[in-house]
Amino acid sequence: MQDSEDYLRKKAFFDSLLTIYGRKPVLEALQDESIPAYKLHLAQSNRDDSVVRAIRDAADKRNIEINLCDRKALSRISRNAKQDQGVALDLALPHYGTADSFLNSLPASFELLALDGITNPQNLGMIIRSACAGGIDGILLPQKGCAQVDPLVIKSSVGTVFKTRILRCKTLHDTLARFREAGTEVIGLSSHAKRTLSDIGGSGCRIFVLGNETHGVSDAVSRISDSSVRIPMQNQVESLNVAVTAALIAFRKQL
Amino acid sequence: MQDSEDYLRKKAFFDSLLTIYGRKPVLEALQDESIPAYKLHLAQSNRDDSVVRAIRDAADKRNIEINLCDRKALSRISRNAKQDQGVALDLALPHYGTADSFLNSLPASFELLALDGITNPQNLGMIIRSACAGGIDGILLPQKGCAQVDPLVIKSSVGTVFKTRILRCKTLHDTLARFREAGTEVIGLSSHAKRTLSDIGGSGCRIFVLGNETHGVSDAVSRISDSSVRIPMQNQVESLNVAVTAALIAFRKQL
Numbered sequence: 335m336q337d338s339e340d341y342l343r344k345k346a347f348f349d350s351l352l353t354i355y356g357r358k359p360v361l362e363a364l365q366d367e368s369i370p371a372y373k374l375h376l377a378q379s380n381r382d383d384s385v386v387r388a389i390r391d392a393a394d395k396r397n398i399e400i401n402l403c404d405r406k407a408l409s410r411i412s413r414n415a416k417q418d419q420g421v422a423l424d425l426a427l428p429h430y431g432t433a434d435s436f437l438n439s440l441p442a443s444f445e446l447l448a449l450d451g452i453t454n455p456q457n458l459g460m461i462i463r464s465a466c467a468g469g470i471d472g473i474l475l476p477q478k479g480c481a482q483v484d485p486l487v488i489k490s491s492v493g494t495v496f497k498t499r500i501l502r503c504k505t506l507h508d509t510l511a512r513f514r515e516a517g518t519e520v521i522g523l524s525s526h527a528k529r530t531l532s533d534i535g536g537s538g539c540r541i542f543v544l545g546n547e548t549h550g551v552s553d554a555v556s557r558i559s560d561s562s563v564r565i566p567m568q569n570q571v572e573s574l575n576v577a578v579t580a581a582l583i584a585f586r587k588q589l
Numbered sequence: 590m591q592d593s594e595d596y597l598r599k600k601a602f603f604d605s606l607l608t609i610y611g612r613k614p615v616l617e618a619l620q621d622e623s624i625p626a627y628k629l630h631l632a633q634s635n636r637d638d639s640v641v642r643a644i645r646d647a648a649d650k651r652n653i654e655i656n657l658c659d660r661k662a663l664s665r666i667s668r669n670a671k672q673d674q675g676v677a678l679d680l681a682l683p684h685y686g687t688a689d690s691f692l693n694s695l696p697a698s699f700e701l702l703a704l705d706g707i708t709n710p711q712n713l714g715m716i717i718r719s720a721c722a723g724g725i726d727g728i729l730l731p732q733k734g735c736a737q738v739d740p741l742v743i744k745s746s747v748g749t750v751f752k753t754r755i756l757r758c759k760t761l762h763d764t765l766a767r768f769r770e771a772g773t774e775v776i777g778l779s780s781h782a783k784r785t786l787s788d789i790g791g792s793g794c795r796i797f798v799l800g801n802e803t804h805g806v807s808d809a810v811s812r813i814s815d816s817s818v819r820i821p822m823q824n825q826v827e828s829l830n831v832a833v834t835a836a837l838i839a840f841r842k843q844l
Contacts, residue, residue: 467826
């Protein structure tokens with residue numbers, strides 16, 4: 335019994351870790367003391383150059399544990415041998431969580447963005463930045479079919495990924511179905527919708543689904559949505575950049 | 590007298606031409622019959638491959654004049670020998686104009702965006718796309734210090750650059766000064782401003798100045814602005830992507 339509680343506690347902790355990699359992103363994260371870091375991983379094969387020394391020094395200064403390992407172990411930790419440059423860092427972000435944990439204690443009202451097939455890391459970063467600034471309560475990020483948080487996303491989010499609630503899930507369809515069962519309204523963005531964004535009322539429990547830039551929201555996700563809305567556009571423009579759409583949703587009550 | 594009138598008419602016509610280059614952008618523009626094209630320029634050194642043939646055929650089909658010239662002449666036309674791939678196309682866009690012509694017949698009310706140091710072509714394209722969809726009346730684009738309309742911008746604007754009023758000017762400072770003399774309100778975006786975007790009223794004659802992503806609006810332009818506004822942000826986010834800012838301005842009355 336003790337063992338399984340211990341296991342679950344550890345699992346929850348490791349689930350909450352975001353491992354980033356690459357020398358520049360790792361050094362920048364270490365230098366920003368507002369970003370909680372858990373452990374630094376360095377490949378023994380790294381040459382002791384000025385950047386690696388700066389990374390070590392920054393970790394030492396913050397008393398962050400350093401794990402020296404061989405190149406193979408490091409690539410298992412980073413999961414990106416091509417781009418890790420022999421450096422990985424586990425971040426213990428308070429806002430990096432799972433859809434499951436959010437579902438277990440739903441607030442009385444909230445607005446989330448759900449990402450359906452957002453494959454471009456730059457767009458993902460910009461969506462996070464806009465959502466964070468506009469006060470969105472979290473971003474549902476499925477492991478399947480979407481870009482994941484990596485150095486490009488961190489850069490394009492201008493660091494806001496560290497203070498935005500990211501709710502990971504396996505597949506969007508199943509997770510949205512569970513939110514619907516819990517009484518959350520699921521609204522897909524679609525240029526063909528009859529309702530416009532301004533028809534959506536004030537506070538409530540609501541998820542806006544943003545689809546792939548070329549193909550829109552997938553059929554499977556459309557089918558389990560409650561409704562769809564569009565953003566009215568002039569000059570026969572057919573679509574907006576997905577990060578712009580995210581911003582218009584996030585800021586719509588404040589403008 | 591006849592001569593100088595003729596000269597001015599011709600000058601105005603050539604001023605209104607936008608020359609694009611590169612095989613893919615030129616072919617796409619030729620294939621879209623809604624984009625008015627004036628003349629196709631081809632380097633004699635081009636190999637007669639399938640793309641060049643497709644470009645020729647598309648021009649023939651639309652009865653567009655073809656100018657065969659040597660490589661040097663072509664690079665003078667494209668002004669970008671490195672990227673023109675031996676192909677340039679003059680577009681006669683009704684919305685591609687100058688700040689001067691707009692100033693000569695100011696509408697009773699209008700909103701423009703002015704770009705101050707927007708050097709990233711992708712951002713320029715996204716600004717144009719958002720402004721076009723949100724119904725902004727035009728974009729003031731100085732020749733100095735800003736990206737210019739090129740294939741990357743066209744691509745990132747998703748074709749909206751062809752239906753957005755682009756008002757070219759030499760320097761932003763002098764042009765904004767002339768707008769102010771004509772009674773137009775010039776408002777700089779600044780994260781330090783006291784007023785927020787929602788304080789700006791309904792219709793009027795108004796220019797919003799968007800600054801460089803890193804340095805904001807330049808000092809020279811700030812000094813001749815009437816006021817500044819900010820977009821209120823949550824979670825201590827300090828700035829938004831400039832195309833997102835453009836979208837929030839353009840769509841603010843419709844959300």
